[in-house]
Amino acid sequence: MRAVVPSAAALSEAEASPTATAALAQQVDSVAAARPASVARLSSLPAWRADIRGLGFRYDADEAYALRDIDLTLATGRQVAVVGESGAGKSTLIRLLLKLRDYEEGSVTLQGRELAMMTAEAGRSQFAVVSQQVQLFNATVADNLRLGRPDAPMEVLREAARIAMLEPVIDKLPQGYDTIIGEWGARLSGGERQRLALARALVLDAPALLFDEPGTGLDPLTELAFGEKLRPLLAGKAALWVTHRLAGLETMDEILVLQDGRVCERGTHAELIRTRGAYYRMWRLQQQEAWARVLA
Ligand SMILES: Nc1ncnc2c1ncn2[C@@H]1O[C@H](COP(=O)(O)OP(=O)(O)OP(=O)(O)O)[C@@H](O)[C@H]1O
Ligand SMILES: [Mg+2]
Structure with a gap:
């Protein structure tokens, strides 16, 4: 790949000027179109994929399933979001991917290898987690x-x-x-x-990034800017966003809506809005809340 993309350097320059919003948007477009050299420089990894099939897990044998029948593919250049209300099973999914818990049903393969058969270290080396619980020393x-x-x-x-x-x-x-x-x-x-x-x-x-509740603690506008600038730059990674905030998911390749551990809807933002189902209701509610904050 030729290093034709001004990418992040240009983005931060544009960011420095308060009047440069339109210019910034243009930059983001061109970065997205050209696929970024900057991330490619950080990542020398070949295409990567994870296939999650029929995944099921209970915290205890006598408890209800925290996750059931989950099918999901993560792959380089693909942005997937898993959303759902509190207790839906979002964090459980991350725990299984990071081998903090062992799944009991279905399979998770990373590059064709079953995660359950891999050492914790080998499994975890595939994922970089981005969350606010960052440990600083x-x-x-x-x-x-x-x-x-x-x-x-x-x-x-x-x-x-x-x-x-x-x-x-x-x-x-x-x-x-x-x-x-x-x-x-x-x-x-x-x-x-x-x-x-x-x-x-x-x-x-790592070939895959797991964003754990990326929105929390950011105000909605900052959150949006963060996501929109970031996503085009992530073309060289597989990304899974786990969140209960729906702002900024318009560019996701696929969104899974979890309810009580099961996928109740899936599709792109536009598809899910058209469906007028659970996602649409959550989205409407959050939009109303955002407006209420702006007007308060
Ligand atoms: N350590 C645990 N032991 C037993 N049950 C658990 C444990 N952790 C989570 N659960 C249960 O599993 C289900 C899914 O929880 P999970 O933490 O994955 O939800 P979540 O979607 O991440 O919710 P939130 O948005 O509040 O973070 C819930 O019913 C929860 O009570
Ligand atoms: Mg959680």
């Missing part, structure tokens, strides 16, 4: 970004920070990447933590 920002890949060169850290929109945050620190995180870690906002988690995940260079 008292070392430099650079070392914190290198967790999981200690030999990552500085160039990779910078590229990851740019894509994750963490650079403006790091630039404000007294010693930039060499600043000891210390108290600064405690002062990070939810959104900043998430950016740090994302940057770390990009440095890790």
